[in-house]
Amino acid sequence: MAIPVSPLAVALPSLPEIAGVRLGAAAAGIRYKGRTDLVMADFSPGTTAAGVFTRNKCPGAPVDWCRASLAGGKARALVVNAGNANVFTGRAGAEAARATAAAAALLVGCPAKQVFLGSTGVIGEVLPHERLTAALPALHADLRADGWEAAARGIMTTDTFPKGATRVASIGGAEVRISGIAKGSGMIAPDMATMLCFVFTDAKIPAPALQACLAPAVDASFNCTTVDSDTSTSDTVLLFATGQARHPRVPAEGGAILADFRAKLAEILHDLALQVVRDGEGAQKLVRIEVTGAVSKKSAKRVAMAIANSPLVKTAIAGEDANWGRIVMAVGKAGEPADRDLLSIAIGGTFMAREGSVVPGYDEAPVVAHMKGREIEILVDLGLGRGQAVAWTCDLTHGYIDINGSYRS
């Protein structure tokens, strides 16, 4: 089944070279035909790594592998395949991960535990790792400093467009680069909201400080988005710092010197997370849900995610119906403190309901026009406190059913 490119797609930005990173893609024939499905990157010696992984209790073998590798804090290579998630594959799956890492380590000349892995695709089928290891030598020989688009495309599964983002950050007055690629369009929900995201920088940052930058940025980006409330067994965000840029020394605990780096990293992850939602399976509209007036930030986020995950809200948006009654329902089902008679709801900036009932004679025209657009804004004020949060989702359409009713066939 050919899936049309999402109408919410954005163009892949030009991703500049990052000193110490070379990458590329090859067609290993894992599942797909006539396209690349194997991506490799290698990193200069001294590269540090940080990672955040799915909270799903049944993670894939590559997630197990990366969690263990992360303890060392060092990275020399990344190998990612699309088409097979290597999840729920028992001992054979762990062996496939080990063999893949060993093959890459041999090529790069490093311990296997400095190789990081990602796999995405079908669950429960044993990964044909011989196809990966057979394709790796030629792929490794061909890695390039400008292989970004190839890498961004090689990790796609049901994605309809490649995803990337880049920023320049300042560390102690010196410029460093940060670039990331991501894939994911279904099984997207906290925690986390993409299957795979890889970020690279030439900054020189000790592993503990790098991890301290990554975790909150993931929380504020991927963990505020949802496509279908399902949580992948493979969700992985990895951040690699090659240390090739020249800038004042960053202490192990990070601190103020990384303020701009943290801000730019957060921008990249937010950008990539929204690209994933824009490529939500079947998505026709990008939806921003802001909740204010909750008793706490945590409560606001739960309410926002309850709205973002409601199939009735999402189908109404697909139908361009400003059905705020379903938003009321979703607020109520979140289980968080809410008082029906204090609730106010605006769509596209027009308040349709205030303090527990419809606004008499509100102007429907701007709301109708807003609902026909590609980007929908919902504001819910609970009227209780100062907690606020934003969640992002997409609408639920026939396209979602088309894609997911026949994914394996």
Next chain:
Amino acid sequence: MAIPVSPLAVALPSLPEIAGVRLGAAAAGIRYKGRTDLVMADFSPGTTAAGVFTRNKCPGAPVDWCRASLAGGKARALVVNAGNANVFTGRAGAEAARATAAAAALLVGCPAKQVFLGSTGVIGEVLPHERLTAALPALHADLRADGWEAAARGIMTTDTFPKGATRVASIGGAEVRISGIAKGSGMIAPDMATMLCFVFTDAKIPAPALQACLAPAVDASFNCTTVDSDTSTSDTVLLFATGQARHPRVPAEGGAILADFRAKLAEILHDLALQVVRDGEGAQKLVRIEVTGAVSKKSAKRVAMAIANSPLVKTAIAGEDANWGRIVMAVGKAGEPADRDLLSIAIGGTFMAREGSVVPGYDEAPVVAHMKGREIEILVDLGLGRGQAVAWTCDLTHGYIDINGSYRS
């Protein structure tokens, strides 16, 4: 939009007269044209009542009204309308409920608080209660002991078939009758799983004992089903006992004398709950999910409901794809104790995965045949303990999008 009758529909059984209950339906023109949308029942003096309501924090005005009325434990009438849920309607909604109850009370000759109310349909529009009160006198004059089908049809919204169930129970050797009607096909999830369900018996049961029978029966039926994980603001189950049957006295605390009554009531609610799932919006398949080997019954239920609510599982079933990998994902996302390497999964009785990986060379033919059927059985064994639970759901199809993308238009 004409919605075809669910392929999972069952015929409305013949519901016998119940001494002390008269009912009927009228067309009040609340929202629909050319169909009944107002249902009334009246009960003989001495009728007791029990009720269980939505846990949604933004309940409708009729739910508020019923909760208050239930404190008295006595009932003389029930008024239900379809097409407008009288939810999120502020003071006007409470006034509409009060006026409707007052009009019915005047006709029946009872205090308003002995009138119970149910409303289902669009949220956020003020209920035109004058249409209800205008239609009530003629409707009341026309109530009949055999008005069951009229009542079952009059409460429907997006339902494609009327729902009813009946049993005979024994109390101290004497026979009593129990019959129920229900409506609901979307916004179905715990707690609870139908918008509206009304059960009637000629047994003579004190209100506290009646409530003690109802609550666990709802928990074991409606609260084990889900269509789309959304929780209605109007969910209501009411049980009325007219006391017209002759049987040994039931004490206020109920007890052993009600054992058979409880069993038959549980059967009726289970039957009605499954009818609601069978009429799930767009449903093509009824899905039974059994979870065994959990650390507790509560944990098993949470895992079963996580599977039942997963859009990816439900779309795979719609596509007749035995995608057990998505079941693994759903188990993992439930957040309950689970060990990937102990997990076993069977579909239609065939184990496809055992102890953490695919069963080598399992026979796919019976699984493929099973997936093409109307009733799908999924068994998940967690291999951890003795907790077990069953959840019921339906598949997620284009029909769901069709119905919910244009409900208000």
